[in-house]
Amino acid sequence: MTGTGRISPQQVSPEIYKAIAVVDQKLYGSSLGKALIELVKVRISQINGCAFCLDMHSQAAIKAGVSERKLILLGGWHEAAIWSERERAALGWAEAVTKIGGSRASDAEYDALVDLFDTKEIADLTMLIGLMNLWNRLAIAMRYQIQSEVE
Structure with missing residues (x-):
C-alpha cells in the first residue's frame, strides 16, 4: 500500500487496524445506507485531499x-439542486465536522440533521465522519498509493 518507505499501520499494528476496520464495516449495517455512506466518504476525502x-x-x-x-x-454540492434533503444535511454535517477547527460543528449544520435523521443515525453519521477522517489521515501520512491505470 505505501510503497514510499513509510510504515504500514496494517502490518505494524494489525490488532488496532483490524479493530478500526471492524467499526467501519459495522457502519455499513446502519440505516444510513451504503450510497449515503460512500457519498460522505468521498466528500470528506475531497476536503482532505x-x-x-x-x-x-x-x-x-x-x-x-x-x-x-x-x-x-x-x-x-452547495450549488447543485440534485441532492436530496438527507444528502444535503449529511454533506453539510460532514463538512462541518471535518473542518471542525473553523466551523466548530455549528448549530445550524446540526439542526439541519434533526428533522431528517433519528438520533442513532446522527450518532452513526458523526462516527462515520470521524472514522473517515482517521482513514484519510492514515492514508495521507503513510503515503498510501493508488494502483496505476494500465495504458
Missing part, C-alpha cells in the same frame, strides 16, 4: 448506486 480514499470510495459509491453525475458535482 486523499487520493487513495477518493479512488477507493468513488468506485464504491458507484457500486452502491451513486450516479457519476453526483460524483462529478460533489465538490460543488
Whole structure:
C-alpha cells in the first residue's frame, strides 16, 4: 500500500487496524445506507485531499448506486439542486465536522440533521465522519498509493 518507505499501520499494528476496520464495516449495517455512506466518504476525502480514499470510495459509491453525475458535482454540492434533503444535511454535517477547527460543528449544520435523521443515525453519521477522517489521515501520512491505470 505505501510503497514510499513509510510504515504500514496494517502490518505494524494489525490488532488496532483490524479493530478500526471492524467499526467501519459495522457502519455499513446502519440505516444510513451504503450510497449515503460512500457519498460522505468521498466528500470528506475531497476536503482532505486523499487520493487513495477518493479512488477507493468513488468506485464504491458507484457500486452502491451513486450516479457519476453526483460524483462529478460533489465538490460543488452547495450549488447543485440534485441532492436530496438527507444528502444535503449529511454533506453539510460532514463538512462541518471535518473542518471542525473553523466551523466548530455549528448549530445550524446540526439542526439541519434533526428533522431528517433519528438520533442513532446522527450518532452513526458523526462516527462515520470521524472514522473517515482517521482513514484519510492514515492514508495521507503513510503515503498510501493508488494502483496505476494500465495504458
